[in-house]
Amino acid sequence: MRRSMIEGQVHDKTGIENVHGKPRKVQHDFHFPHSHSVKIKQRTGARRGQQDEELAFLEAEVRAKSSETSESPKPPPHALAATLINRGVNLDPLGKWTKVGLVVYDSQVPLGATPEYQAGHYMIQGASSLLPVMALAPRPNERVLDLCSAPGGKSTHIACLMQNTGLLFCNDANKERAKAIAGNLHRSGVTNACVSVMDGRKFPGAMGGFHRVLVDAPCSGTGVISKDPQVKSAKEEKEFQQLSNLQKQLLLAGIDACAVGGHVVYSTCSVMPDENECVVQYALNKRNVKLVETGLDFGEHGFTRYRHLRFHPSVARTKRFYPHVHNMEGFFVAKLKKFDGNQGKESKETEEEDESGQDKKNLES
CATH class of the missing domain: 3.40.50.150 (Vaccinia Virus protein VP39)
Incomplete structure (x- = not known):
């Protein structure tokens, strides 16, 4: 059976930090809480008046130009990673909590148009979807x-x-x-x-x-x-x-x-x-x-x-x-x-x- 995925990742406003804690710089625009509706602010407000937590959540909406890939048994994880790296994809393992994911920071090729994607070796989606x-x-x-x-x-x-x-x-x-x-x-x-x-x-x-x-x-x-x-x-x-x-x-x-x-x-x-x-x-x-x-x-x-x-x-x-x-x-x-x-x-x-x-x-x- 062939299967894989590609996923998007959210990073905090101070920059990009991957799953291993290595900082990576990207260019992006910041969005601040004043642009959120009152209802969103009220409903995401932290319990017992923890405004700092609310602020951190509302500001954590910067998305890197990156993707993640979760893999199928065919090909094995290391083989798919090697193939994508050879195609100019900058990636890392997703994290210790899963063995079937890769986080992609940038790519020289469209991730939704590679032969591996067309052959069903991966899917594109967010890490949280796992x-x-x-x-x-x-x-x-x-x-x-x-x-x-x-x-x-x-x-x-x-x-x-x-x-x-x-x-x-x-x-x-x-x-x-x-x-x-x-x-x-x-x-x-x-x-x-x-x-x-x-x-x-x-x-x-x-x-x-x-x-x-x-x-x-x-x-x-x-x-x-x-x-x-x-x-x-x-x-x-x-x-x-x-x-x-x-x-x-x-x-x-x-x-x-x-x-x-x-x-x-x-x-x-x-x-x-x-x-x-x-x-x-x-x-x-x-x-x-x-x-x-x-x-x-x-x-x-x-x-x-x-x-x-x-x-x-x-x-x-x-x-x-x-x-x-x-x-x-x-x-x-x-x-x-x-x-x-x-x-x-x-x-x-x-x-x-x-x-x-x-x-x-x-x-x-």
Whole structure:
């Protein structure tokens, strides 16, 4: 099977620093927080009045003229890297957290037009796009659903981890975007996938019983402001609310399409709590699911409280990623396990009791 990816990276405003901490200078324009809408500022404001953190996030939207590539087993990582270097591509390994990525700083050739790209040896996408698939951890011979698949970068990664076995359903509500999924799957040599065009909220009515479901939901894109500067001023209150409602419905649909004992990963490229922790909390309230560890050994814990909002203690198992902290686009990842009957409910209640007991001990000590 052939597969790879190319991805964009966000760097802080002081210059370019790669994953190994080596400074690299590039020319770029700075964007400062005064250009952000009041809503964006309010919603990204750090908890407990940490204005410095808010400022750092809002300024961390400078994007280097660079890309990253995650590789397939064919060719092996070192072989693809050597080939691209010979073509005049300046690159490095992406980082210790993944063995399938390269960060590209600049290139003498268009990365989307090389023979290797045309042959499906890599895909172009952001480093943070690897995170939800890593959390999903699909295995060979499983039934997997990518509910909001377009343009297909994560689907090709899933197929690679499944070793082109089992069955992968790649769904999107947009017919034109579904064509991009099919094109990327074909170019990457994926043979275990089907592409469907359906409103994701209705998918459980057509099919279910999946071992793993990825819900990479449509979002405000506040974690990828560097790609689309209009995000910082375009969103209004009602748009955030509409997105949050859609995300809640999609996550419930993903859970309903999942088999008992299976896992659902929810992700967005947003840093807004109402698109992340609030959505996950809604699912915990509405379905018999429990949050489990994502398996990602870096990133910040999800919020258990945000301003006036309070979330279940297990929401701390979700992961947040920020451009000014993790040198990648802003992202959120949560992993849930589906239970039958009262099993999940009982475990959540026990968890709450444990947390309450610990809080009591802390108060007494």
